[in-house]
Amino acid sequence: MPPKIARFLETAELPSPCLVVDVDIVAHNWTELARSLPQARIFYAVKANPANEIVSRLARLGSCFDTASMGEIDLCLRHRVSPDRISFGNTIKKERDIASAFAKGVRLYAFDSEAELEKIARSAPGSKVYCRVLMECEGAEWPLSRKFGCEPEMAADLLVRARELGLDAYGVSFHVGSQQTDLTQYDKALVQASALFDALAERGIELKLVNMGGGFPSRYRTDVPSIEAYGAAIREALARRFGDRQPDVIVEPGRGIVGDAGVIQSEVVLVSEKGGNDQRRWVYLDVGKFHGLAETMDEAIKYRLLTPHDGGETAPVVLAGPTCDSADILYEKADYRLPTALKAGDKVCILATGAYTTTYSAVAFNGFPPLASICI
Amino acid sequence: MPPKIARFLETAELPSPCLVVDVDIVAHNWTELARSLPQARIFYAVKANPANEIVSRLARLGSCFDTASMGEIDLCLRHRVSPDRISFGNTIKKERDIASAFAKGVRLYAFDSEAELEKIARSAPGSKVYCRVLMECEGAEWPLSRKFGCEPEMAADLLVRARELGLDAYGVSFHVGSQQTDLTQYDKALVQASALFDALAERGIELKLVNMGGGFPSRYRTDVPSIEAYGAAIREALARRFGDRQPDVIVEPGRGIVGDAGVIQSEVVLVSEKGGNDQRRWVYLDVGKFHGLAETMDEAIKYRLLTPHDGGETAPVVLAGPTCDSADILYEKADYRLPTALKAGDKVCILATGAYTTTYSAVAFNGFPPLASICI
Structure with missing residues (x-):
């Protein structure tokens, strides 16, 4: 538990549940990575947590911003981020949104298909574009699907096509998977990126950008490598794979910047048993899968919990949210244990919940309000 | 496509995506079931769709309301539903919410554990309570977990305990699973309910209520039995299992009332290919798992789609939402085919989306606004 948040929670009168974010930790993580x-x-992935205080603080530190929508672009512009510090990083954009971003000065766009390239060429002529490439990566806790990116051979053809369309074929991007703890994955990806640079050079196009995406983890139940270790692994991989012709490098951290800066304070609504042969207690919190903890889907992200009875006797539990939805269960298969003294009304803190919580929250599911949030 | 919605969509200027609900269909479904x-x-499950126009129309028809939270109770009261027509049907309630509901006149509460009973006895003394019982049911498309209910033997003990605590041990509830298409499941559940009535009678408690929950389906990709068939199956099962000592009966439909009354109009943002051996096109809509289509989780609910090119040549697709989240994929394993002529900008209508869509929508994920909704 971050000390400033612990002190704040001692006296603050908050709705429950509520996310508390220590913006100093956000700034510290950003600075360490830089x-x-x-x-x-560094292009901060706004989607991880778009709180005004976070965007404002990072803007003043000199961060750039990776955005997914006009909503996020307008948010950055409101915080006086100049458009040359904004990337429209979603490969799936409405053409009218591309036109709107272009009118506001954004000149850097992601793509992974010919149809998207054509939209960008029409509505953001001459802009820098980078192609997201599908790579086989392992070791990420929040899995990547094949939703984003195209095969490397297609990427090469599309970058050639980009130049034909009058765009600046700027480079490639990849993503090693969110909450990636295997540092060798960056090197494996850079091998493929470097091969693409070579293939394009043979076709007369000098790529300049390697966008390494995000992947930097938060600490949930298990330890993760430090920010320094990530930096060192990437520096070494770049030196090994690109030698003395170093590319422009972009990273897009979200979780790694804000995840461990946030704590959700929730309340136990009910502790119950089911009878029969089912020995486990069920612990129901006032926050669940539809109110900010969407990343417990398939029990992917395993948060650490603090209770007022820590240190006392524990027993296995199933942990669930407060709604009438049978799918609103946080952990049933993961081996969670909580103190036997835990009871309705107790506060439970969920650590490292600064990323991908508030904005995932349902707008009014079961009549509950969205997750409240405060920055300190 | 309901004709009134089709006519409305021809001329209406709507944001995209947008849910359109024909409230006449809602009223028709309710009346048919009655x-x-x-x-x-009939206690309408407000969580399925809490739009003001729906609650208002059903209130005027004389419906009762199954609620999950104070938010939903207050909504009903604002529409002049008298508190004796409201059930606080969530088995997971904060004690201060129970006290608040009691102060507003609500006298009917669900429970499935001793801790919850004690809260109700303290904060809603003398109220009618019913115990949710775990039953083994098969055939539902949206699966039920063990989150709600307790084993039948425990239910019997808890109902005895309810009387000791000064509550009115009113009856039992069960749920056969949402989108339940196997009509024999109601009979199987009533066998167990009737056994509980007998067991409690031996302990001097005359139960009166059987709350049969919801489960009535919408028509998605496959045909489902009619409302009349459901009514007939339940009537026969009640006659068979309770004979001439018929209980009070409650049903709590949500999806079966509003599901097929709604259509989401969305827009194709991108149609792309991935290259390599992957032959399928990817079709990205401007609505996804985090903007109203949460029930595509694990591809559970399979919606029907209408496009402007229906009738033309089709090919297999992967269907995904517009966000930068790799989990925002609607259908990858289910065998969806769409016209090969489909392209960015085309309107795609998603049928039978009146239930469990708007309120599941994320508040601002990726900077996109929540799903818009209009009742006609």
Whole structure:
């Protein structure tokens, strides 16, 4: 538990549940990453947590911003981020949104298909574009699907096509998977990126950008490598694979910047048993899968919990949310144990919940309000 | 496609995506069910769709309301539903919410554990309570977990305990699973309910209520039995299992009332290919798992789609939402085919989306607004 948040929770009168984010930790994480990876421009992934205080603080630190929608672009512009510090990083954009972003000065766009390239060429002529490439990566806790990116051979053809369409074929992007803890995955991806640079050079196109996406983890139930270790692994991989012709480098951290800066304070609504041969207690919190903890889907992200009875006797539990939806269960298969003294009304803190919580929250499911949030 | 919605969509200027609900269909479905099951009181499950126009119309028809939270109770009261027509049907309630509901006149509460009973006895003394019982049911498309209910033996003990605590041990509830298409499941559940009535009678408690929950389906990709068939199956099962000592009966339909009354009009954002051996096109809509289509989780609910090119040549697709979340995929395993002529900008209508869509929608994920909704 971050000390400033612990002190704040001692006296604050908050709705329950509520996310509390320590913006100093956000700034610290950003600064550490910038120091560990001096050759990279950091594009904060706004979707991880678009709180005004976070965007404002990172803007003042000099961060760039990776955005998914006009809503996020307008948010950055409101915080006086100049458009040359904004990437429209979603490969799935309505053409009218591309036109709107272009009118506001955004000149950097992601794509992974010919249809998207044509939209960008029409509505953001001459812009820099980078192609997201599908890569086989392992070791990420929040899995990547094949939703984004195209096969490397197609990427090469599309970058050639980009130049034909009058765009600036700027480079490639990839993503090693969110909450990636295997540092060798960056090197494996850079091998493929470097091969694409070579293939395009043979076709007369000099790529300049490697966008390494995100993947930097938060600490949930298990330890993760430090930000410094990530920086070192990426620096070494870049040196190994690109030698003395180093590319422009972008990273797009979200979770790694804000995840461990946030704590959700929730309340136990009910502790019950089911009878029969089912020995486990069921612990129902006032926050669940539809109110901010969507990343417990398939029990993918396993948060750490703090209770007022920690240190006492524990027993296995099933942990669930407060709604009448049978799918609103947080952990049933993961081996969670909680103190036997836990009872309705107790506060339970869910650690490292600064990323991908508030904005995932349902707008009014079961008549409950969305997850409240405060930055300190 | 309901004709009134089709006519409305021809000329209406709507944001995209947008849910359109024909409230006349809602009223028709409610009236059909009331006619088919005259011995039951219908408690509309507000969580399925809490739009003001729906609650208002059903209130005027004389419906009762199954609620999950104070938010839903207050909504009903604002529409002049008297508190004796409201059930606080969530088995997971904060004690201060029970006290608040009691102060507003609500006298009917669900429970499935001793801890919840004690809260109700303290904060809603003398109220009618019914115990949700775990039953083994098969055939539902949206699966039920063990989250709600307790084993029948425990239910019997808890109902005895309810009387000791000064509550009115009113009856039992069960749920056969949402989108239940196997009509024999109601009979199987009533066998167990009737056994509980007998067991409690031996302990001096005369139960009166059987709350049969919901489960009535919408028509998605496959045909489902009619409302009349449901009514007939339940009537016969009640006659068979309770003979001439018929209980009070409650049903709690949500999906079966509003599901097929709604259509989401969405827009194709991108049609793309991935290259390599992957032959399927990817079709990205501007609505996805985090903007109203949460029930596509694990591809559970399979919606029907209409496009402007229906009737033309089709090919297999993967269907996905517009966000930068790799989990925002609607159908990858289910065998969906769409016209090869489909392209960005085309309107795609998603049928039978009146239930469990708007309120599941994320508040601002990826900077996109929540799903818009209009009742006609």
